[in-house]
Amino acid sequence: MTDSKNSASGGGLSGLLSLASSIKAEKAKETFSGGTPGTFAEKDLITPRDAVDPAYLDFRRHPLLENILAARSFATACGIRVPYFQEMGITDGDRVIIGDREYINYSSYNYLGLNRHPLISRNVYEAAKLYGSSVGASRVVAGERTFHRDLEKKLAALYDAPDALAFVSGHATNVSVISTLFGKGDLILYDALSHNSIIEGVKLSGAQYFPYAHNSMTALRQLLDKNRSRYKRTLIVTEGLFSMDGDIADLPELIRIKKHYGCFLMIDEAHSLGVLGKCGRGLYEYWECDPADTDIWMGTLSKTLAGCGGYIAARQDITDILRCYAPGFVYSVGLSPVVAAAVMTALDLMTAEPERVARVQHNSACFLELLKSAGINTGHALGYAVIPVITRSSRIAALMSEDLFKEGVSVHPIIHPAVPDQEARLRFFITADHTDADLERTAEFLKRLCRKYRLIPD
Template sequence: MTKAQSSFLKFAERHFRLSGKALIENGHPYFVPTDALEAQSDQWPDGYLSFSHYDYLGLMHHPRTIAAAKAALDIHGTGVGASRLVGGERRAHQRLEADLADFLGVGGTLSIISGYLTNVTLIGHIAGQRDLVIVDELAHNSIMMGCRGGKFGFMTFPHNDLEALDQILEEHRATYGRVLIVTEGLFSMDGDITDLPRLMEIKEKHDAWLMLDEAHSYGVLGSTGRGLCEHFGIDPRRIELAVGTLSKSFASSGGFIAADADVIEWLRFTLPGFIFSVGLSPATTASAHTALEILREEPERVTRLRATSRSFLKLARSAGLNTGDAIGEAVVPILFPTAEECVFVADALMQQGIYAPPVVHVGVPKDLPRIRFFLSHTHSQRDIERAIRVISAAVSEFRNKEMRPVAE
């Protein structure tokens, strides 16, 4: 091993240790082969149950989405072979993007191979040296990374504190040419939402642009799953940029941008993450498009998801569990006072065949460890009652153990 390799390994080990390695040294619930758990489902009396996947509308295993992906493979092969700008695109790309735009009520959409990449590449492309980007402090890491690499001004405001945002704009707006506000529709770590009507007032008052990350809200919020704008009854064309993902409600993978048609056409020729990346694969495009078709045909899936989510939230709160500010829309976290308790409960769930891994240190503040529960159209009332029962018993066991006097 060279000196450089040795120093690099020490660097990695040190940062792994600082990020919480001690919590997982004796076994951990991450990178679990969930297909193996599914195959061994009969080892648990009530079978295997996952709350760790955001298949909100239950379309990942729908016969139509699977059949569409298979047919696309047979006709078009496994990939598209190049970026769409230099290698040409497929008519399936055009049809998916047109139908997404129609569904969301916007001028156009542009699909990109990675949801994470969509945020990273878009923010720096929009904002320049004389501009300011202001972001909710709990926005997704992809948004933060898109900001940290830019040459523009960058500030954050306290989570969902729109009065603080208004004050920042009062103090700093005149200093910058353009201002972009970035926040999320449904926050994936907390299950809460932005007060969009108030945000629109602030945005328009200060002549700012808004970029709304609806990764977790499309297919979830609103009576027919059209996101935060439908939830609040706001015309989506009033928002400059919205970002979505195909990996959640649309049961596939990749991301997309929704905006005015002229903006989308400009991005098709200029956005680095699009023009230097390969297009969506045929199977990915077909499965996502079919999921969109099913959502449009069966909006009752959104209604069922909402009822299931709110039932989970109600049961959790009735059991004395801390769900923070979650509103009961697909994502409900349960927060714990310590990382040790959080890991203990996650392990207790796994022992009963319920996969819901803990979130500690990475992605959330160190004093707010949690287990996120992603609810799905496929979850039954029995499923959520089972989960709450196991969590409650595990919490009681852990706290009773902690209160026992240490033997002399």
Template sequence: MAVEGVPLRGLEERLAAAGRAGLARRTVPRPDGLDFMTNDYLGLLSRPELAEAAAEAAARWGTGAGGSRLLGGDCPPHRRLEEALAEWKGTEAALVFPSGWQANAAALSALLREGDGVWSDSLNHASIIDGLRLSKAGRFVFPHGDLDELERSLKRHRPSCRTALIVVEGVYSMDGDVCDLPALRETALRHDAVLYVDDAHGTGTLPPRGRGVFDRFGMKPLENEVVMGTLSKALASQGGFVCCTARMREYLVNFSRGFIFSTGLCPPAAAAALAALELLSSDESLFGALRRNCVKMAEGLHSLGLPASDETPIFPVVLRGPDEALAAARFLADRGIHAGAVRPPAVPEGSSRLRATVSA
């Protein structure tokens, strides 16, 4: 046919351009050897307690939810997990989603509408960015961690916005730094704004108990604060969640299209995540092992003259261009050491890096 392949021409051109720039990607199997790519921060992926909980849930409720939770797909493991997450994070309620990406995109696009304003850190995750685009709210991006600029922008634009929301990450996934939560709370309260914190990489990792960034600062979420997290990192399962007030949960159930029009999280994943929460609450050695490995990794990088903080399990080694990052990753892989080569658009231009993570 004369038109065969025409719709794909643009795709081919884009793929070729990515290859020339050193930005082509491929899927990577779980490696043998030393794995510094994993987000299995507590080493729970292989724990029999999680596998047994998932198997029992599959035998009792099936391998999938069978439909939207509004149309018969609501299962006891969902509700038990939500109750446990809310208690663990210190909120009234929680709502689980099939993935962490979906939790952010579905919640943010529902909480914000045209006429609202959202202030977003420049290094926020892609799922946050896409959720904000879907919302049609006015978007104001402030430089990473620059709360003075956030304050100036709020003073300038907040009066014209019906609702204001500030969105940050508790632990930034590519740099491993922790947000200044006390100052962000003060800013949000001063400007009558909602504070939305993506705690995907703080959950299960931050001292003193692994309960996330609020606990790290000795704080509990207020009514104007929302805590998002994932089940797929330290909790070694699949899915995402939003912890909030009971009224906000009800709002999301009614207005979050990503929740309404999706099949519910599969019961085995919910049961496995609940088992992980129970382990983390009862076995303090898990978190202690992670902390020791973070300290050891930071000391090793310092001995090489590289900057590092032991507060989180994420250790970036910035190497500028994508070719350098790929070459460094290959060099290590040839020696049985596996660290991720992270390139734009996952990180800003000129900051391609090795991203190494440690686990318990």
């Protein structure tokens, strides 16, 4: 502390230096408490800071930064642009402007093409005029508004649930809900391919937890046979439509299991809403199950619903606990009026225009068929909005993304360390707005590239 603002006394540089060395000597005495005080030469004095490994004093040596730099050098070595944090211009339907060029966009969760819908824009504008752009406080204190409850009623109605609760972030919804409802002495079993937000919530809860092999109901039963009786509450949690692979959780079997073993069941519908089921109501509509057999329906407002945030729909006892104890709800601002207006309008449009749901399903099925018939590896995809092209190499995924970009197609590679190299892929999000011509053109490019990189024979 040689800064003059922090000096207690002394004047000029020499005063500061002598003050600094006396403070240093005092610190050294504290460090060596128990030894003989006052006998150290200046060069022998060490401060607690001197004992710290220099790697822990500098974020330039943080392993996460080292990862980032390694990824950048990897991109440079491959001669490709880093495809992340690319500034996107206006996105409209299935198109995006990047720089001064228009691309077919496969990187957006705008599944029903509702973002920038004129009715949503108008209602957002009206809401901002009436309420402003923020509620300015947590709902627990001064942030509660009528539109919050109106939105939650609509969300609850989607699942015929007694209640719903809206959060300002989808990620925070999973973290807060899981870690508030479950804790020490409880057990959580989650699908091994679950989204990061689920896993963060599970870890934070303090409960014992195990992942079960992806979508394996046998593995789940085995874990329950071995562990269920040793814990109090048990949660089974999974994504509905899997965001990386485009396959679907086996809801009927999950319900049978949860009833048999006495567990709670939570389903993350981030990617299912608007995509699965005749009316886009998601997993339970797809499987024709009773939504009341699932304890916690979770979803995001940021995908089909053209907003930002998350929600749960559940019994009143669950929402009562969360309304008073979930940190991501209690200690965070209430949902903004403009987001609530966008989401309520999107929900109305989804219900009024089921043809949008039919279109995203039709487009996805057609694209999957085009790729499969060319022998391209699409992993477990079932033809519902999320369609990966498995390259089994981060390098090839990055190069293919770059080649497609040059052809006017924007799609992101998922590469190591986000997934093991063997699982590297391009991930296509299909929307209701993609045209047959877009999909056919893209499939043709992909065929050519898969041959070029020897993923399919010539």
